[in-house]
Amino acid sequence: MGGLLTLLLILLTFLFTEDTSTETFVNDHFIKDNGEITTYMTSDDILSESIGLYMEYLVETEQKQAFDEQAALVRTKMDDGFIYWRFNAEANANASVDDLRIMRAFYGAHALWQEETYQTLGNEIKQFILSEQVKNNLIVDYYDMKSLMTANEVHLSYIDGRALRNFFPNNIQQAHTDILKRVSDDPFFLRYISLSKRNIRIRKKLI
Structure with a gap:
């Protein structure tokens, strides 16, 4: 969804070094004066995906003030734990991958x-x-x-192993682990599973 910003935030979070040029670029081109982080340089779209990645980075780099700004934005858009996937335009659904990341960021902030x-x-x-x-x-x-x-679907790319550690009892974590064990290195890539009332149907897609 987020394109360039998503890539930059992933680089910041997982490849963080003392070089702050990437962070400066994000601050200059994606952070608005009120602290909101937009998804594209040329629009004002605010997605839960971008906010979650940014919150994760702010925890990793211990930037509490900036984290609190994002947390305040999330609180204004959260409805009893439900977070719309798009903040400043019409949206009816959430996205579990983004909500799990934001949840994990909050837990990380609490620990810190x-x-x-x-x-x-x-x-x-x-x-x-x-x-x-x-x-x-x-x-x-x-x-x-x-x-x-x-x-009725679970995309494997939505599974967040670190976030699942917060769910007890561990039957939820085990269920996702069992699904991931089905992934193989054959020419077909397990993209998602479709849940029906009676069974689990596995859908595969060519890489």
Whole structure:
């Protein structure tokens, strides 16, 4: 979704060095005066994907003030743990991959700065996922607030192993592990699984 910004934030988070040129570029071109992080240089789109990646980076680099700005934005757009995937335009659904990342960022912030608010916000997101987005012990891709319908698919790219460590009992984590064990190095790539009422149907797509 996020294109260039997503790539930059991933580089910042996982390849962080003392060189701050990438961070400066993000601050200059993607951060608005009010602290909101846009997804594209030429638009004002604000996505939960970008915010989650940025919050994760801010925890890693211990930038509390900037983290609190993003946390405040999330709180204004969060409805009992539900986070719309797009903040400043019409959207009805969330995206579990983004919500899990934001949840994990809140837990990381709580561990780092010992503020209970972070823990509370992380718990709200986790509780919504548990109550509305778990089928067969798997966290499905989204929940649609308008139709009150839940997805019947789990994309493997949405599975966040680190976030799953926060779910107890561990049957949810084990269910996702079992799915990932089905991935092989044959010419077909396991992209997602489709859940039905009676079984789990596996869909594969050529790389």
